[in-house]
Amino acid sequence: MSGLLALIRKDLRVELRTKETLASLLLLGILTLLVLSFAFEPGSESRGEAAPGALWVAVTFSAVLGMNRSFASERDNDCLQGLLLCPVDRGTIYLAKAAANFLFMMAAQAVILPVFVFFFDQTISSSWLGVMACLALGVLGLSAVGTLFAAIAVRTRAREVMLPLLMLPLVVPLFIGGIRTTARLLAGRPLADVAQWLNLMLAFDLVFLVVGWLVFAYAVEE
Amino acid sequence: MTSRAIAWTDSLLPPLTFFTMASALYLVFVYVPTDEAQGIVQRIFYFHVPIAMMTYCSVATVALFSILYLWRGDRVYDRVAHAGGELAVFFCSLVLITGPIWARPIWGTWWTWDARLTATLILWLIYAAYLMLRSVSPGVEGARYAAVLGIVGAFDVPIINRAVYWWRTIHPAVLVNREGGTGLTDPRMQLALAVSFVGFFLLFLLLLRLRTDSLRLTDSVEDLRQQALTA
Amino acid sequence: MKNLDFLFAAYTAIWVLLFFYISTLSRRNRSLEKELEELREILEQRRQRPNT
Numbered sequence: 001m002s003g004l005l006a007l008i009r010k011d012l013r014v015e016l017r018t019k020e021t022l023a024s025l026l027l028l029g030i031l032t033l034l035v036l037s038f039a040f041e042p043g044s045e046s047r048g049e050a051a052p053g054a055l056w057v058a059v060t061f062s063a064v065l066g067m068n069r070s071f072a073s074e075r076d077n078d079c080l081q082g083l084l085l086c087p088v089d090r091g092t093i094y095l096a097k098a099a100a101n102f103l104f105m106m107a108a109q110a111v112i113l114p115v116f117v118f119f120f121d122q123t124i125s126s127s128w129l130g131v132m133a134c135l136a137l138g139v140l141g142l143s144a145v146g147t148l149f150a151a152i153a154v155r156t157r158a159r160e161v162m163l164p165l166l167m168l169p170l171v172v173p174l175f176i177g178g179i180r181t182t183a184r185l186l187a188g189r190p191l192a193d194v195a196q197w198l199n200l201m202l203a204f205d206l207v208f209l210v211v212g213w214l215v216f217a218y219a220v221e222e
Numbered sequence: 223m224t225s226r227a228i229a230w231t232d233s234l235l236p237p238l239t240f241f242t243m244a245s246a247l248y249l250v251f252v253y254v255p256t257d258e259a260q261g262i263v264q265r266i267f268y269f270h271v272p273i274a275m276m277t278y279c280s281v282a283t284v285a286l287f288s289i290l291y292l293w294r295g296d297r298v299y300d301r302v303a304h305a306g307g308e309l310a311v312f313f314c315s316l317v318l319i320t321g322p323i324w325a326r327p328i329w330g331t332w333w334t335w336d337a338r339l340t341a342t343l344i345l346w347l348i349y350a351a352y353l354m355l356r357s358v359s360p361g362v363e364g365a366r367y368a369a370v371l372g373i374v375g376a377f378d379v380p381i382i383n384r385a386v387y388w389w390r391t392i393h394p395a396v397l398v399n400r401e402g403g404t405g406l407t408d409p410r411m412q413l414a415l416a417v418s419f420v421g422f423f424l425l426f427l428l429l430l431r432l433r434t435d436s437l438r439l440t441d442s443v444e445d446l447r448q449q450a451l452t453a
Numbered sequence: 454m455k456n457l458d459f460l461f462a463a464y465t466a467i468w469v470l471l472f473f474y475i476s477t478l479s480r481r482n483r484s485l486e487k488e489l490e491e492l493r494e495i496l497e498q499r500r501q502r503p504n505t
Contacts, residue, residue, distance in 0.1 A: 162354075165351045169348045172386070200381065
């Protein structure tokens with residue numbers, strides 16, 4: 001457990017110094033929201049209907065494109081070897097990385113969400129708590145799958161394109177669940193109405209955190 | 223895999239497959255009565271459904287042999303998994319081609335965002351990515367990465383199916399389950415479907431064998447080439 | 454009858470794809486086996502007449 005916390009602290013400290021991953025996640029999210037704003041005319045009805053979708057496209061794309069960075073530094077400086085020499089279980093390394101990526105993405109959401117509210121003209125209400133919980137579940141799943149496949153993608157030939165290619169079809173349940181939940185909550189529906197989607201997303205998160213924890217060793221073995 | 227089992231696939235499997243598929247064709251085009259609701263086009267069903275089942279069979283093969291490979295390390299497991307992945311894309315492509323051809327005369331559009339077809343499309347994308355991963359990362363490392371994807375993909379399939387199904391049925395505005403005819407009551411129809419299913423399963427085994435062989439031969443040729451260069 | 458055209462299209466698609474896949478596989482297997490034989494012969498010759 002102490003090893004886990006130490007690894008998380010290491011990733012946070014490195015990130016605080018360079019802020020590379022954070023900047024990528026943030027800028028990609030905002031750019032996606034901007035591009036989608038052009039796709040849907042301001043003031044039109046379709047814009048309001050598309051809003052939940054736009055939010056989740058921004059979140060998903062920033063995650064899928066931004067998580068490439070999370071292993072890039074390890075690869076560039078051969079830090080991965082050093083990491084593997086540590087007396088820590090490979091699964092623990094995975095959980096630490098996934099936790100760190102989760103924290104980075106949630107930090108990015110702290111900016112992306114307000115930008116979304118501004119661009120898409122949303123009103124704040126108590127249902128936003130539900131939306132944020134839903135986002136947390138989605139980001140957790142994206143982190144679980146993304147951390148595992150970023151480790152793989154960074155060591156293949158076509159590394160920039162591999163991560164989105166691998167991740168996007170796999171995270172479809174999170175994407176659909178997130179959009180459905182957000183749409184309903186923002187329309188004023190109670191939490192009970194979205195319970196089954198939240199359960200699905202939670203199940204997704206748990207399954208892939210466990211699977212990732214089990215197979216990460218094979219993704220990073222030399 | 224005992225060598226007797228393999229010998230069986232070499233000698234008995236091809237003629238058995240041919241015979242079963244020929245029977246299936248006869249049953250589908252001559253024996254079976256025409257469906258009242260959908261007409262002649264409904265006969266696509268008798269191949270479309272077994273092909274879809276073979277897609278799932280291929281996915282299961284990839285998952286099982288990926289786990290075996292990571293656990294045991296024997297290259298044979300990796301080759302079977304690789305062949306399975308290719309077959310998954312192959313059968314999935316057939317489903318995605320025959321599905322719209324069936325849907326067009328019945329529902330009027332090529333693509334209906336029907337739950338099953340959409341989930342199949344996502345499946346296709348996952349295993350196409352599997353093949354791409356294989357091609358950009360050769361060797362033992364690539365085999366390991368592909369095994370990881372094979373396992374993750376298989377675990378994801380039920381979750382994806384659930385999510386897509388809920389996505390379609392909670393908003394029933396656009397379309398209805400296209401398979402209104404799965405409740406096959408006519409025993410002749412059931413027979414045609416059953417024989418077709420067996421035929422495609424035998425075909426799956428045959429293709430799996432052929433493809434695994436070709437991978438094994440490729441590996442052997444590589445090995446000998448290495449030897450010839452360094453000897 | 455238009456419906457018959459669709460039926461024909463579907464079954465033809467299945468047949469064409471199957472045919473190409475199987476014939477490609479068989480052809481590749483055969484050429485690989487031939488190459489394997491050739492390589493084996495080369496190594497056999499090397500062993501009987503070393504350092505040629």
